[in-house]
Amino acid sequence: MCLINWYYKKVEGVRGLTVETRKPIPVKEAIRKVMKFAEIGSNEEVLLPDSYGRYLAEDLIASHDVPPFHKSPYDGFAIRAIDSKEASQLNEIEFKVIDEIGAGFVTTKKVGPFEAVRIMTGAQMPYECDAVVMLELTKEYERDGKKYMSIKRSFRSGDNVSFQGEDTKKGTPLVEKGTRINPGVQALLATFGYEKVRVSKKPLIGIFATGTELLEVNEPLVPGKIRNSNAYMVQGQVIRSGATFRYFGKLNDQLDECFEAIKNALDEVDILITTGGVSVGDYDYLPAIYERLGANVLFNKIGMRPGSVTTVAELNGKLLFGLSGNPSACYVGYELFVRPVVKTMLRSYTPYLQSVDAILEEDFPKPNPFTRFVRGAATFKEGHLVVKTSGLDKSNVVTSLSGANVLIVLPGGTRGFTKGDKVTILLLEEEQGTNTLWAEK
Amino acid sequence: MCLINWYYKKVEGVRGLTVETRKPIPVKEAIRKVMKFAEIGSNEEVLLPDSYGRYLAEDLIASHDVPPFHKSPYDGFAIRAIDSKEASQLNEIEFKVIDEIGAGFVTTKKVGPFEAVRIMTGAQMPYECDAVVMLELTKEYERDGKKYMSIKRSFRSGDNVSFQGEDTKKGTPLVEKGTRINPGVQALLATFGYEKVRVSKKPLIGIFATGTELLEVNEPLVPGKIRNSNAYMVQGQVIRSGATFRYFGKLNDQLDECFEAIKNALDEVDILITTGGVSVGDYDYLPAIYERLGANVLFNKIGMRPGSVTTVAELNGKLLFGLSGNPSACYVGYELFVRPVVKTMLRSYTPYLQSVDAILEEDFPKPNPFTRFVRGAATFKEGHLVVKTSGLDKSNVVTSLSGANVLIVLPGGTRGFTKGDKVTILLLEEEQGTNTLWAEK
Structure with missing residues (x-):
């Protein structure tokens, strides 16, 4: 049985009578609903050189x-400070040099009165010594085959010594x-x-694309079709957020096959993302699959642009993100909903995108009935952040995403913004994050 | 022959007579000297999913x-706009629905007067059609087994059509x-x-550690010794800057062996880093190796803190970075000198650390005879960057590095700074970079 016909008929049957009406929820509430299911993930051991990031x-x-022992921060001579007490320009004090120790070595000698040990930067202080005289303040010489040095000033106990534990x-x-x-x-x-x-452990995120119009990246263009860009974009977002992915390819249009594919994939991954197929369109069949899986749909409409059809479902604690098929909506959906879940799984206490104020560098005259997330390029200007939209603000425009390093948040119910206005931006490339959702600041 | 004794004797011989005096050069000049040898590296092909970063x-x-064809941005009916010209609330116009196309499909039918095609979001417009009527503005019905729809308003040519090439x-x-x-x-x-x-291609950076006091990370602590932290720190810096590394371990104290090890490593890598061994200390033997290699030493003293002994040499166009053995100096040395070379090899036009103004949140009373780079933690506060030092400002303090996301630049010849002062900071975690060195802004 062809899924498209199946679902088309289902919708046909109700259209005009009880046309499916979805109730949008505020984006803040949607994020909160998702985060209820964000749990700390598992651990693993990696070698130190592989631990970056x-x-x-x-x-x-x-x-x-740290340091694990008293050590000398300079090249010089370790002495007992008390022996230098009488030293002055007029009273040169002589020390017998009884040993020489480099960093990493320890003297085996006991240092007595008016004895010194030549010591290198980083070397452990001889037990009896409590001061270091820097090389340039000494005079060195030999007498009867023995080494000596003399100084013309006194030192106090502790002078030029890095003490055990003084760092940590x-x-x-x-x-x-x-x-x-x-x-x-x-x-x-x-x-x-x-x-x-x-x-x-990096959460493993499964990715399915849906859309009868989609070609894979290696297929030539044919009339009516476009290449699948969302799956590859999301792969990059997954990596940027600290997770890893498995790309399952494109779902076909057979309900049974799709259902099996999604069901099996769910067993293998920590999070499942689909792109497309979540609208109320005749060919959008994710809702039917959620139903058949018995998944709990947290929401299927959000008061935001783009990405109002973003749908999130949960099955036995595992999250299924139904991101929009529209590139910008898909992008925004990942950053707002998937990213904080990934960061939480990674144990981060600051899972949300860092939100900061910036000055708008151009007019944005469109009114915003719903909260709008505009792709922007932010730069520093005299210590402030300034921001421009990074291209056309049309939700199907892929080019605007490549220059985006922030999302500009334009709250719902606002009438448009003008150059010089202060706006909130969410930093996409910043790794630190924050524990406070911009909307709750 | 033991290198330590060899070099020690060499230095012994001259101490007091012509003690090696190094002439510091300004940090800006040092960076410029290094960047003269920064060349674009080679290329490679990677699969799209592996291309992030x-x-x-x-x-x-x-x-x-983009789009590659005229397409419908909505679910609805594609029509010839001219046929809707007379439509109004009082004059409902009927269209015969002759086909139905989903995204990815094209109609094979020719659309005549008062004919329409049911079209889904993203589908290619039928050749004869120039407007799309959204589903919710239509009434659908069947008559004699044929499908019809009617509308009560007119549409202009181009209404609700995404035109071929309108994005790009x-x-x-x-x-x-x-x-x-x-x-x-x-x-x-x-x-x-x-x-x-x-x-x-990611530049391959060879890393050698030097220092008789160093233990590897897997060795237990013993008196007088500390674990090698610089090599692992630099590994992280290498990855953060977009390069890759090979760690050759610790150089021993035999000059011949060291010379061979460095000579062989140079053949295998694009850049060679050593940590430690560049001071004028008795046990520091990198200068002897540069000499024996016939390398051109660009500088061996810089008017900066920490990292004044940072040494850079060049051999047949390949750069050898002699970073300080001191953790903070080593860290600063990598970011100021190695990073922009790596970025240039990667073809980045913005190889330098982004520099921005920030407000100092605490006093920094120390005078700065030389330009000082202090590890700092910057955060946003009402759209401004504010910055604090990220720990003790002692160059041997490893703990201050873990919290650092910026370097605070305190220019040489300044007397100390107080809370509220504006300072320049260099952003360590920002990927974009800049083409202008902070010192030349």
């Missing part, structure tokens, strides 16, 4: 003092789990001996 | 119109080579049939 699955706590005391919490690992965190992990790092 | 090696030009005309340059591929660019690549994408 991953999310820490456990708190990083200093397992020893053992037990200090350093980096909270859920933090994205940057080069500085990698340095800390190395310092504390993490050859392997426990990180959040 | 890579850099386009060729301009992306629209290979066809064939031949339009869309994305410049050297652009980092984001999800929007991936959508464009898919639209134009790029199953494979020509991208800049």
Whole structure:
């Protein structure tokens, strides 16, 4: 049985009588409904060199003092400060140099009165010494085959010594789990001996495209058809958000086959995304599949543009995102709804897109009956962020997405904006995120 | 022969007579000297799904119109607008529905006067039609087994039609080579049939650590030794900048062996980084190796803190970066000197760290005889960037690096800064970059 006819007939039967009317919910409420099902994912271990950009699955706590021993921050001589007490321009004090230690070595000698150890930057202080004299403040010489140095000023206990634990005391919490690992965190992990790092596993997101008009990227153009761009765009969004993907290709138009494909895919992935097929159009059959799966549809209409038909369903705690087939709507849908779920699975405490104020650099005269998310390009200007739309604001316009680094939020019920107005923008390329939804600030 | 003794003796011999004095050059000049050797790297092809985050090696030009045909943006009926001319509330006009086309299909029928085709969103317009009537403005019915619809208003030619090329005309340059591929660019690549994408090859950066005090990450702590954190930190920086790395481990203290190791590594990589071993300390032997290689040392002292001993040499056009062994200096050295070279190899036209103004949120009383780069954490506050130092400003403090997302630039010759002062910050996590060095703005 052909799905298209099947579903077409179903709709035909009701049109004019009880035409399916969907009730839009506010975008803030839609995000909240989705986030109720966002749960922390599982963990895995990776080698330290592979940990960049991953999310820490456990708190990083200093397992020893840093530095782990008193050490010399300079090239010079380690002495007992007390021996230098009488040193002055007029009273040169001589020290016998009894050893020489490089970084990584420890002296085996006991340092007595008026004895010194030649010490290199980073080397451990001899036990008896409590000050370092920098090389350039000493005079070195030999006498009877023995080495000496002398100084003309006094030093206090602690002078030029990096004390054990002065950077970090053992037990200090350093980096909270859920933090994205940057080069500085990698340095800390190395310092504390993490050859392997426990990180959040990347959520696996399944992607299906729907649309009888779609060609795959390797197929030549034919009349009436266009290439599938959404699936590849979403793949990039998945990676940008810290997850990984499996692309299942295009759903065909047989309901039974689609149902089986989606059902099987659900077993293999953490999140399932479909692009297209969620409108009330005659050929849009995702609603029928959600019904047959017994999935709980959280919403199927949102008071926003683009992406009003974005549909999210849940089955046994697993989320199915029915993103619009329209590229801009699909893009916005991913960033608003899927991204914070991914970040939560990764243990991030700041799952939402960072929202900041920016100055609009051009007029946007269209009224906004619903909250509008416009693709924008933001730049810095004298310490402020300024923003322009990144191309035509038509929801089918793919080109505007390539230059977008923010979404401009134009609240519903506003009449249009003019150059110089302050607007809220959501930063798409910023990794830090925030724990507060722009709408709840 | 033991290198340490060899080099130690060499230095011993001259100390007090012609102690090696290095002449610091301004940091801006140092960057300029390095960038003279920054050349565009080679290319490779990757599959579209693997292209996220890579850099386009060729301009992306629209290979066809977008949309590639006139299409309907709505579900409805395609008509000849002229037939609707007399339609009004009092004059309902009837159309015979002769076909039904979904997205991806084309009608084979010729549409005559007062005929219509049921058309779905995204479907190609029938050749004779020039307007679309939205479904909700029609009345549908059957008569004698034939389908009809009627309308009560007129439409003009072009109403509700997305015209071929209205988004993008064939031949339009869309994305410049050297652009980092984001999800929007991936959508464009898919639209134009790029199953494979020509991208800049990631530069391969070799990394050696030096330092007799260093343990590898998997070795237990022993007295006098610390774990090597720089190599792992730099690995993260390499990846963040868009390159890839090979870690060659720790150089030992045998000059001949070190020389061979570095010489062989140079043949395998595009850029070579060493951490440590560049000071004038007795155990620092990189200068001897540069000499033996016959490398051209561009500079070995910079008027900056931290990282004044950062040394860069060049051999047959290949750059050898001698970064400081001190973690913060090493970190700053990578971002200021290596990163823009990597970005240039990737074809980026904006190789430098984005520099913007920010308001200092705390006092920084230390005077700055030389330009200082302080690790900072910047956040947004009412559309402005505000910045704090991200920890102790001691160059050996690893913990301050993990929270850093910017470098605060405090120009040389300044007396210290107070809360509320405007400072320049360099954004470490921003991917866009700039073509203008902060110092030349």
